[in-house]
Amino acid sequence: MDWNLLASQLFGDEHGIAREGDFLHGTVVFDGEPLAVIGTTAHAPIGVQLALRQARAVLDAMTHQPGRPILLLIDTQGQQLRRRDELLGINRAMAHLGMCIDLARRRGHRVIGLVYDQALSGGFITSGLIADACHALPEAEIRVMRLPAMARVTKLPEPLLARLSESNPVFAPGVDNYIAMGGVRRLWRGDLAQALREALADASPRDRRAEDGAMRGGRRMAAAVVQRVLDAG
Structure with a gap:
């Protein structure tokens, strides 16, 4: 979905979100309260x-609007594969973004991620997956690693990974698989403003991804392992 159409459906035509290149930002009024919007577009x-x-x-939201909810609009093809960015430390810049989002959550900002196109x-890892909860539109495309790349990293044959992906969401791309694993909390259908309203009401700094994954059958062991580690500590 086009970001401007999405913003209009959520906040009205005079939403106030600005685009600067691939960067989206602005403050909107939702249900009579201000909400900070930060995101990306054009893959x-x-x-x-x-x-x-x-x-x-x-950081500006934390400094100037303490406690204000933050909506992350996500449309990205992943990290910039360019020598200049590697030399400048893209890994550290992305880690910094993730830590800023985590700090906002710890300081009481409700942070909601929405994959509206591609993630x-x-x-995706340093934005939507660090929010209190990440949601998605049904037509969104989500994956962290393509099967050929996964084969190179794991040293497993690609045909084997393809077979595993048919029954195990961990190996498979797609919104439905990320819902099964708990990485995506819900799909937003129909009234998008109501979906955002419910997401804000349900937001919590407690990470429920492993629990959701166990309940939905996509990650059967993660929650149990996490609990064993906590009990041992």
Whole structure:
């Protein structure tokens, strides 16, 4: 979905969200209360500059609007694959973005992620997957690693991974599989404003992903392992 159409459905035509290149930002009024919007568009590759701009927007929200809810609009092809960004430390810039989002949650900001188009690789890991909860539109495309890349990393044959992906969501891309694993809390259908309203009401700094994954059958062991570690500590 086009970001402007999405914003209009959520906040009305005079939403006040601005686009600067691939960067989206602004403050909207939702149900009579201000809400900060930070995001990306046009399948943005997340390089050092874009990661730091998003991080700066999160820090500004914490500094100037303590406690204000934050909506992350996600449309990214992942990290910028460019030598310049690697030399400038793209890994550290993206880690900084993730830590800023985590700090906002710890300081009482409700942070909601929404994948409205595409979410790939590190650009998704350091944004929507760190929010209190990540949601998605039904037509969104989500994956962290393609099967050929996964085969190179795991040293497992790609045909084997393809077979595993048919029954195990951990190996498979797609919104439905991320819902099964708990990475995506809900799909937003129909009244998007009502879906946002419910997401804000349900937001909690307690991470429920492993529990959701166990309940939905997509990650059967994660919650149990986490609990064993907590009990041992």
